Amino acid sequence: MAGIEAARRGRRVVVIDHADSPGEKIRISGGGRCNFTNLNIAADRFLGRNPRFALSALRRYSQHDFIDRMNRWGIAWHEKTLGQLFCDGPATQVVAALTRDLAAAGGSCGWAAGWGMWTR
Numbered sequence: 070m071a072g073i074e075a076a077r078r079g080r081r082v083v084v085i086d087h088a089d090s091p092g093e094k095i096r097i098s099g100g101g102r103c104n105f106t107n108l109n110i111a112a113d114r115f116l117g118r119n120p121r122f123a124l125s126a127l128r129r130y131s132q133h134d135f136i137d138r139m140n141r142w143g144i145a146w147h148e149k150t151l152g153q154l155f156c157d158g159p160a161t162q163v164v165a166a167l168t169r170d171l172a173a174a175g176g177s178c179g180w181a182a183g184w185g186m187w188t189r
């Protein structure tokens with residue numbers, strides 16, 4: 070997401086990852102259905118030395134911003150329990166949407182499978 074935003078602002082972006090494919094942790098998240106956010110996120114539910122950090126971060130980007138993004142991507146989702154939101158289908162849809170957005174913004178990405186000589 071940082072790469073997408075930077076590329077949209079005209080920066081030259083190459084995301085380099087030593088994994089074999091993009092978004093591996095997203096792919097396995099939520100048992101393969103990506104528990105992508107929670108409806109009940111609130112700044113006072115975060116622990117940390119700086120309690121204002123969550124406040125300012127959530128003012129700039131909240132769970133509702135990500136839900137809007139999922140809706141724009143056309144990825145179906147549902148609430149499971151206690152506000153937890155999961156994809157109806159596989160989490161790979163989220164990975165595909167992110168890599169599509171990166172390419173559309175003019176960024177590119179490289180994975181271990183494609184750049185063997187850099188990986189070790």
Ligand SMILES: Cc1cc2nc3c(=O)[nH]c(=O)nc-3n(C[C@H](O)[C@H](O)[C@H](O)COP(=O)(O)OP(=O)(O)OC[C@H]3O[C@@H](n4cnc5c(N)ncnc54)[C@H](O)[C@@H]3O)c2cc1C
Pocket residue numbers: 085086087088092093094095097098099100103104105106
């Ligand atoms: C099994 C599992 C299920 C989870 N389910 C959920 C869920 O449903 N919902 C949720 O919100 N969170 C979930 N999490 C937690 C979530 O995955 C992490 O909080 C999140 O991925 C952290 O994001 P990150 O970008 O900081 O790190 P990561 O997603 O780990 O990304 C770091 C990336 O850096 C790459 N990298 C590392 N070292 C190098 C290097 N030297 N050179 C190049 N690349 C490198 C890695 O390959 C990796 O792709 C889950 C975690 C696990 C393990």
